[in-house]
Amino acid sequence: MKRSAAEWGIRVVILLIGLVIAHLGVTLFLLSDLGSDPFNVLVQGVFRSVDKAVGLPGLTHGRVHIAISLLIVVVLLFADRSYLKIGTALCMLFGGPVIDFFTLLLAGPLGSAGFAARVFMLALGCVILAYGMTIVIRSDAGTGPNDLVAQVISEKSGKSFSIIRMIVDAAFALTGWLLGGTVGLGTLICMFLVGPTAGVFLPINGRLVEAAVSRFRGK
Numbered sequence: 001m002k003r004s005a006a007e008w009g010i011r012v013v014i015l016l017i018g019l020v021i022a023h024l025g026v027t028l029f030l031l032s033d034l035g036s037d038p039f040n041v042l043v044q045g046v047f048r049s050v051d052k053a054v055g056l057p058g059l060t061h062g063r064v065h066i067a068i069s070l071l072i073v074v075v076l077l078f079a080d081r082s083y084l085k086i087g088t089a090l091c092m093l094f095g096g097p098v099i100d101f102f103t104l105l106l107a108g109p110l111g112s113a114g115f116a117a118r119v120f121m122l123a124l125g126c127v128i129l130a131y132g133m134t135i136v137i138r139s140d141a142g143t144g145p146n147d148l149v150a151q152v153i154s155e156k157s158g159k160s161f162s163i164i165r166m167i168v169d170a171a172f173a174l175t176g177w178l179l180g181g182t183v184g185l186g187t188l189i190c191m192f193l194v195g196p197t198a199g200v201f202l203p204i205n206g207r208l209v210e211a212a213v214s215r216f217r218g219k
Helices: 005-032 037-053 061-079 086-110 115-139 146-155 161-178 187-217
Strands: none
Touching: 005 037, 005 086, 005 115, 005 187, 037 061, 037 161, 037 187, 061 086, 061 146, 086 115, 086 146, 115 146, 115 187, 146 161, 161 187
């Protein structure tokens, strides 16, 4: 069924809500300093390498996040552009700035946290990331570039998404670590637990999203 502009609008709003929630989780991963999620290990590694080699003024983790996401989108344009929707562009453009915003907001109060508090931040970040990610997915308005990598490979190869996701995450983490990113407890938790946790939230948020869209339609 063809969607109206109004329905696309409500789905995009839902996606943006999920995006903010997911990247709050990513920020908690980063601030815990116990290892971030695999994609952000890659971003962190590229950021640190470029900053050390060139020292570009104004370079931030968020801006590197945008640049890598843009590169993935360009590759997908040649591989199969049907995977790209408006939400993909929004995730690419706003994911990094959201991380920068939450980092600015939370780095002060959380930056000096003890080990036990950082472990709690890590676990909380894992749950928040999984929850926000499933809202983005169930919005059906597009998926973030890093998530699309595993989706496209899985569908093109006919292999299990969960296995491909772990392989892709391992590749992100290894590359980022080689470039100077921090790999730790958080990275391992994200690699092996975020997917299953998201599996719990997917049907729940699927029902909530469709209920919200139906209510907006007046059904």
